[in-house]
Amino acid sequence: MSALIIDDEIVHYEVLGRGRPLIFVHGWVGSWRYWIPTMQAASISFRAYALDLWGFGETSKAKSRYSLNDYVTLLDHFLEEMGIAKIALVGHGLGAVVALMYASKFPRFVDRLMIVGFPMNKSQLSARLQSDPPTELEKWLLTGATIPEIARLETAKTDNQAIINTINNLDTVDLHSLAAELQHPCLLVHGQNDQAIFMPNGELMENLPDLSHMIVFEESGHYPMLTETNKFNRLLSDFLALESGKSPSELQLKEEWKRRVR
Amino acid sequence: MAKILIAEDERDIRDLITFTLRFAGHDVTAASNGAEAVEQVEKVMPDLIMLDVRMPKMSGYEACEQIKSQEATKHIPVVFLSAKGQDAEVRAGMEVGATDYILKPFAPDKLTERVSEILKKYNKS
Numbered sequence: 001m002s003a004l005i006i007d008d009e010i011v012h013y014e015v016l017g018r019g020r021p022l023i024f025v026h027g028w029v030g031s032w033r034y035w036i037p038t039m040q041a042a043s044i045s046f047r048a049y050a051l052d053l054w055g056f057g058e059t060s061k062a063k064s065r066y067s068l069n070d071y072v073t074l075l076d077h078f079l080e081e082m083g084i085a086k087i088a089l090v091g092h093g094l095g096a097v098v099a100l101m102y103a104s105k106f107p108r109f110v111d112r113l114m115i116v117g118f119p120m121n122k123s124q125l126s127a128r129l130q131s132d133p134p135t136e137l138e139k140w141l142l143t144g145a146t147i148p149e150i151a152r153l154e155t156a157k158t159d160n161q162a163i164i165n166t167i168n169n170l171d172t173v174d175l176h177s178l179a180a181e182l183q184h185p186c187l188l189v190h191g192q193n194d195q196a197i198f199m200p201n202g203e204l205m206e207n208l209p210d211l212s213h214m215i216v217f218e219e220s221g222h223y224p225m226l227t228e229t230n231k232f233n234r235l236l237s238d239f240l241a242l243e244s245g246k247s248p249s250e251l252q253l254k255e256e257w258k259r260r261v262r
Numbered sequence: 263m264a265k266i267l268i269a270e271d272e273r274d275i276r277d278l279i280t281f282t283l284r285f286a287g288h289d290v291t292a293a294s295n296g297a298e299a300v301e302q303v304e305k306v307m308p309d310l311i312m313l314d315v316r317m318p319k320m321s322g323y324e325a326c327e328q329i330k331s332q333e334a335t336k337h338i339p340v341v342f343l344s345a346k347g348q349d350a351e352v353r354a355g356m357e358v359g360a361t362d363y364i365l366k367p368f369a370p371d372k373l374t375e376r377v378s379e380i381l382k383k384y385n386k387s
Contacts, residue, residue: 040370
């Protein structure tokens with residue numbers, strides 16, 4: 001286990017591969033672990049980092065820091081401690097919100113971002129995210145899905161309050177405006193059958209900048225990275241291969257692809 | 263959970279194998295060549311040893327031979343990580359006591375499955 005002390009508390013992270021930095025931020029239901037298959041695939045060309053946010057996984061249950069701004073600060077301090085500057089950011093759910101807020105606040109440190117299951121506002125979230133215990137959310141969101149044992153969600157380690165507080169906190173942030181004003185190439189990904197974070201409607205998708213592009217995984221729910229792993233990894237690889245500053249608008253889902261070790 | 267010793271000279275592959283097996287719940291010790299693996303084996307006393315076939319300082323074949331010649335370590339299953347075209351080395355390794363081999367390239371999830379099968383076969387899981 002790799003850990004850092006940030007603001008006097010333990011922050012757990014894992015890292016794999018060599019190359020340009022790529023940062024993964026998990027969502028409301030889970031921890032860094034469900035990024036493992038994606039990190040394995042990305043590690044051939046990138047140095048892939050994944051961290052646990054306050055109250056999740058092995059990171060401290062720092063109850064006074066369960067706000068979106070605290071998570072943005074955590075990400076900033078993490079990158080500073082690791083000496084990382086220009087990053088590609090991949091966030092899911094809560095992590096997508098944090099990634100977008102971070103890119104808006106520190107645009108010079110971000111090269112591009114991929115936001116998966118991104119809610120434009122609180123009404124896009126199922127009420128169950130705040131009412132059900134994390135372990136029940138895991139069962140609900142993974143019903144019928146077969147995921148690798150290695151990528152288990154570790155929801156038993158989540159402090160429920162971190163979920164509740166950050167969802168309440170969404171009322172204080174105008175994510176739609178942040179997304180509309182974003183200056184980075186941004187790939188939005190959504191599982192069509194996501195029951196936790198509903199698909200954004202056309203109205204919400206209007207006014208997105210030319211550098212943003214949306215791709216829907218038609219056979220996925222909340223975790224396209226786990227249920228359509230090979231397609232997801234291929235899409236991420238194609239996105240990361242784009243020239244810096246180029247729109248991902250021409251990207252599309254391609255046939256399954258599997259990274260292999262030599 | 264099993265204790266696994268791996269020896270692989272290519273850092274990227276070594277890191278990926280270590281990462282994959284570690285987060286599959288195993289206790290992994292990594293060596294960068296055969297000599298290091300031989301040095302580590304008596305300290306760690308792993309449940310499984312995975313050796314790349316071609317490595318600097320000491321090849322997988324030589325390391326296997328040494329491990330199998332020691333009373334304390336000869337019972338530990340040894341698996342070769344081999345690339346296509348290394349059949350002769352693999353065959354030689356089997357002759358000095360290696361029990362199985364995993365062909366490279368491999369996908370990480372397949373590696374985990376294969377290691378589980380091997381551990382089960384030798385009642386080490």
